Structures are given as structure tokens and as C-alpha cells.
Amino acid sequence: MKLTIDIGNTCIKLVAFDGDTPIESCHAEHDEPYKIVEFCSRHDFTKGIWSTVKKLSTDFTSVIENLPFPTMQLVSGKTPVPVSIGYEPPTSLGSDRLAAIVGAWTQQPFHDILVIDVGTCITFDMISSKGIYMGGNISPGPKMRFRALNTFTSALPMVERKGLSPRLGTTTETAIRSGVINGIRLEIEGYIKEFRSKYPHLLVYLTGGIHIDLHNSEKMCIFADEYLVPKGLNGILQYNEASFAK
Template sequence: MKLTIDIGNTCAKLAVFDGKDIIDSIIVEHDQPFRIAPFCQRHDIDGGIWSTVKDLTADFCDSITSLPFPMLQLVPGVTAVPVEVCYSTPLTLGPDRLAAIVGAWSLHRGHDIMVIDIGTCITYDLVTSSGQYLGGNISPGPKMRFRALNTFTSRLPLLTRQGDTPTVGYDTATAIRSGVIHGIRHEIEGYISEIKSKYPNLLVYLTGGVDIDLHNSEKMCTFADKFLVHRGLNTILLHNEEQNKE
């Protein structure tokens, strides 16, 4: 069995794979590294892989390096991956973006694929049918947009995405909420339409840790998979293990 750890800006997510199947998972807050070892002890794990988009505390690093099986860290531009990375600055590429692309590509090789990941940021990444990862775009996620409206104005309140989102806001709260949520929806639909004009048979994956009601945007996506990054991490780990046997 294999362990995958995806450390994001808000929390860490762990998953255990038996082959290509996820059999267990857990969310660990950044101040709870002590939960990692007991979770792993529930399974017969012989190897794992981890990635992070933020600097970790010494305690969190120790909780990973002290596990009783080898742990590979995914470092874009350094760690071998089963796709061709065409990003001109691979060392600055977010490992979660790369893992998500590898996860989607491993499930649908031979297809053009765009992965949309909604979290702290919203990322849009593209891999071609020939296995070339071309790169993608990054924009603020919903929480960041709400916070920016509050931080960079004098009177706009800090809101969340919960609440009414009419097409036209009827007060300040709904104007902000609708502006953020519908803005994200139009952004996603715009990206899908533009990329599909160049890649007509494009498959679109929607993933990430933030659940928001996007109405028609979700219908434009071919698949939804909240474990896409983990599937990519597992694929990268198996790829490296096979290379080491050669």
C-alpha cells in the first residue's frame, strides 16, 4: 500500500492506495502533525510520496521523515514524472498543479485535458494528448476575493460564499457575493470555451477543496474528482519506483 500527502495552504490531506484504489483518507490541520503516524499505522504501507505548497514547521517535517517507510517528496523540475513538462520555470511550478495534471492524464491518456482546481487559488492547467504539460493560469480563489474586497476598500464588509447569489445583487451583501461567485463561474466557462476552441475534444476535470455551486460551469466539466492530486501523486510514486528498478 502507498501513502500520499498533499499539503495545501489550509490543511494537509492524506490518502492510502491499494494499487490504484483509494481505501482510506484523512484531513490533518497544519497544527496536528501528531495525527499522521496513527493514521498510517492502520495500514500496511511500504512507501509514500508527499508534496507541499507552503513552508512547513519542523514538527510537521519530522512527522513525515520519521515514518517507518520511504517517503519521496515531489519537487517539480527535480522529481521524475510520466509527462513532459514544458513549463519554462519548472522549479517554481506548484507540485499540486503538476500532480493534478498527472492524475488526470493517468486516467485518460491520449486525450487533451484541462484541470480546474478550486482552492485558495483557482488554477487552470493543460496537458495535451501526447502527454505534454503546457502550463496554465492562476487566479484568486473565492475566499481570497472576498478578503480582497474587504481589505482594499473602506466600507465593503468581509463576507463568505454562503448566502443568496442573485443574478443582480439587491443589496451590498448580495452584490459582493454574486460578484465573486458569478465572476468565478464566468471565468471558468470562459476558459473552457477558449481552450475548447483550440482543443475540440478537450476533457475537463474539476477538483479542489472548495465546494461552490457553479450551476452551468459544472455541467461544462467532464469529470469531478476531489482526489485527483492524490491520484497523480500515486502515479508519480509508482513511476519513480519503476525507474529505480531499471
């Protein structure tokens, strides 16, 4: 059994793997390191891997370092991975983005793949059929967009993401929600259309904590995978298996 820990901007995701198969997952807040201990008590883990996009508290780091099995941290540009990184400097690439790319590549090797992660930010990352990470783009996620409209104006209210989002809003609330949600959908569909014009056999992976409904015309060869980052972490752990034998 193997443990993956994905520490994101919003929350922490723990996943237990039996081989390549995720068998249980758990979410924790950044001030709940005890949940890692509770999760580990339910499984006979032999090794683990973790990554973070933010600085951890001393308590959190201590919990990970004192787990009763060996763990490794994914550090972009330093940890060996089964793909080539075309990003400068490699150490500046977010570990979550790298793990998502590896997760897609290990499932669909030798394909051109666009990975779209919709969360706190929206990231678009491309890996070629030769296994070369070509780079990517970062865009504000839904929460950032709603907050920006409220913060940087004097009259627009803070609107929740869930609710009616018609093609054209008929109230200030629906105008904001529709502008944000439909804007994100059109942004994603635009990326897919543009990349498919250059890579006709492009595969697309959608992941992240926020679901976006795409038009039917854009759904061909799109895979929704909530475990993409954990699968990538698990694949990187397997790729570095020899380091645990030393």
C-alpha cells in the first residue's frame, strides 16, 4: 500500500493506492495534520510521496516526517520523473502541475495531451507524444474571479459559484455568475479547439475540484479524472522505487 499527499492552495488530498488503483481518499484542511495520522492508521502503508504548493507549518512537516514508513517529497526539477521538463527554471514548475502531467502521461503514453486543472487557479499544461512537457498557462479560477469583481468595484456584490447561470444574465447576480462560469467554459473550449487544430489526435484531461460543463462538440477524447494528481504522484513514487531499497 502506498500513500499520496497532495497539498494544494485550498485543501489537502490523501489517497491510498493498492498498486495503481486508488482505494480510499480523504480531504483535510491545512490546520488538520492529525487527519494524516488517522488516515494512515486505517492502512498498512509501506511508502509514500507528498507534494505541496505552499509553505507548511512546522506541525504539518513534523507529522509527515514522523510517519512510520518512508516518504519522499516531489520537488520539481530535482525529483526524477518519467517525462522531460521544458520549463525554465524547472524548479519553478508547480509540483501539482507536474504530477498531473505525469498522471496523464502514465495512463496515455505516446499521445499529445492537454491537461486542464480547474481549482483555485486554472492551469493548462501540454505534454507531447514524445513525453516532453512543453509548458502551460495559468489563469484565475472561479473564486478569484468572483472575488476580484467584488473587491475591485464599488457596486458589484460577492456572488456564489453555485446557482443559475443563463447564457445572458437578467440580474446583477446572474450576470456575474454567467460571466464567470460561461467565461471559463468558453476559455477552456477555446484552448481545446486551438490545440486540436495543431494536434489533431489530442487527448484532454480535466481535473480539479470544480466541474465545468462543456458543450457536446468539445467532449470527444476528454477524460475527467479527479485522481489525476494522486495518480501522477503514485507514478513518480513507482519511478523512484529503487531509492527506497538503498
